[in-house]
Amino acid sequence: MYEFLLRMGDNTLVLGHRVSEWCGHSPVLEEDIALANISLDLIGQTRLWLGLAGEVEGQGRDADALAYRRDAWDFRNLLIVERPNRDYGHTLMRQFLFDLWHHERLADICLSEDDRVLGIAAKCVKEASYHLERSTDLIVRLGGGTAESHSRMQTAVEALWPYVGEMFTDDALDIEMDKAGIAPLPSNQRPRFDEALNITLSRASLTRPAGDFAQKGGRSGVHTEDLGHMLATMQFLPRAYPDARW
Amino acid sequence: MVSEAQIWAWLDEVPDPEIPVLSLVDLGVIRGVEIGEEVVIKVTPTYSGCPATSVINLDITEKLRANGVKNLRLEPQIYPPWSTDWIKREAHEKLRAYGIAPPVSGTALCPRCASANTEMLSKFGSTPCKSHHRCKDCLEPFDAFKCL
Numbered sequence: 001m002y003e004f005l006l007r008m009g010d011n012t013l014v015l016g017h018r019v020s021e022w023c024g025h026s027p028v029l030e031e032d033i034a035l036a037n038i039s040l041d042l043i044g045q046t047r048l049w050l051g052l053a054g055e056v057e058g059q060g061r062d063a064d065a066l067a068y069r070r071d072a073w074d075f076r077n078l079l080i081v082e083r084p085n086r087d088y089g090h091t092l093m094r095q096f097l098f099d100l101w102h103h104e105r106l107a108d109i110c111l112s113e114d115d116r117v118l119g120i121a122a123k124c125v126k127e128a129s130y131h132l133e134r135s136t137d138l139i140v141r142l143g144g145g146t147a148e149s150h151s152r153m154q155t156a157v158e159a160l161w162p163y164v165g166e167m168f169t170d171d172a173l174d175i176e177m178d179k180a181g182i183a184p185l186p187s188n189q190r191p192r193f194d195e196a197l198n199i200t201l202s203r204a205s206l207t208r209p210a211g212d213f214a215q216k217g218g219r220s221g222v223h224t225e226d227l228g229h230m231l232a233t234m235q236f237l238p239r240a241y242p243d244a245r246w
Numbered sequence: 247m248v249s250e251a252q253i254w255a256w257l258d259e260v261p262d263p264e265i266p267v268l269s270l271v272d273l274g275v276i277r278g279v280e281i282g283e284e285v286v287i288k289v290t291p292t293y294s295g296c297p298a299t300s301v302i303n304l305d306i307t308e309k310l311r312a313n314g315v316k317n318l319r320l321e322p323q324i325y326p327p328w329s330t331d332w333i334k335r336e337a338h339e340k341l342r343a344y345g346i347a348p349p350v351s352g353t354a355l356c357p358r359c360a361s362a363n364t365e366m367l368s369k370f371g372s373t374p375c376k377s378h379h380r381c382k383d384c385l386e387p388f389d390a391f392k393c394l
């Protein structure tokens with residue numbers, strides 16, 4: 001259960017931090033505000049998941065301790081969320097693929113037999129649905145925009161494609177969570193994800209990449225070096241000045 | 247011994263930190279008041295990352311302490327999740343008068359001229375709870391409470 005909660009909370013923590021890196025750098029003011037708000041939602045969701053993880057672990061660690069005092073190999077996020085931002089199209093495509101998965105995942109977890117898990121999923125799914133509406137709209141607009149925006153979106157979906165498969169791979173922990181009634185298998189979502197993805201890509205005049213090679217490892221603590229660089233920035237202050245307060 | 251109704255009345259005097267024309271009771275974030283050996287206030291967050299959440303907790307504590315409530319405990323309650331349906335109907339008029347379109351599914355009405363001829367500029371406005379719009383009749387920009 002603790003590991004499952006880390007998986008949920010680390011996804012929103014790592015993506016929330018990545019998205020916040022745009023703050024003050026976005027192409028237009030409205031986008032800057034939107035990304036900052038999405039980041040806030042994701043960090044808020046992280047507090048719920050990691051807060052419960054700390055409670056379940058029972059070692060006296062709260063959400064902050066879990067976020068700031070673990071090393072890369074203790075993180076359980078999907079690799080896609082630690083991918084660097086690159087250009088704006090790449091950031092939006094990463095957000096769209098994540099939102100599409102996240103929304104379905106949370107909707108599934110709303111069936112949890114654990115009241116605490118259900119409570120968090122029911123809270124987060126509403127926000128995820130709002131994020132998905134926005135990212136879908138932007139993918140369609142940019143994919144069908146200028147030749148330049150179209151080509152950047154196509155490049156982005158191809159670069160991120162190898163990181164999609166990991167979202168739907170079941171492992172021993174997933175099977176255990178499913179049997180315990182805590183969360184259904186991630187693989188259940190794949191047909192719904194594919195259907196929605198195909199619709200949006202076709203509205204955006206984008207081509208779905210071929211092949212199903214999947215980079216894996218994030219959910220068991222094997223990460224790309226990009227996560228280490230990100231954590232160095234994110235964790236610097238609380239590690240250099242332990243217990244610093246506002 | 248303080249009554250439950252008295253506590254509700256005090257909480258109805260605490261303004262939302264970001265939209266001060268609404269009280270915390272108008273906003274629908276107070277889920278319950280229990281009076282026993284201690285006074286327990288059940289509070290639900292609006293958006294999970296809303297920075298106002300901790301300010302709201304502080305404001306509740308200060309208000310009740312100032313009125314002599316001693317054994318006070320705030321209990322977060324996230325389920326059922328807050329949505330804009332929890333905002334009191336009477337509060338919609340206060341929002342409109344303040345220049346914020348109340349939450350509606352569909353096109354937001356301009357809070358200044360009541361026109362329905364408006365467009366959304368961005369799904370996110372000046373705070374996590376608002377989206378940004380423009381009225382095509384009076385040409386003024388305005389914020390609307392996001393319908394969640």
Ligand SMILES: [Zn+2]
Nearest residue numbers: 356359381384
């Ligand atoms: Zn108007």
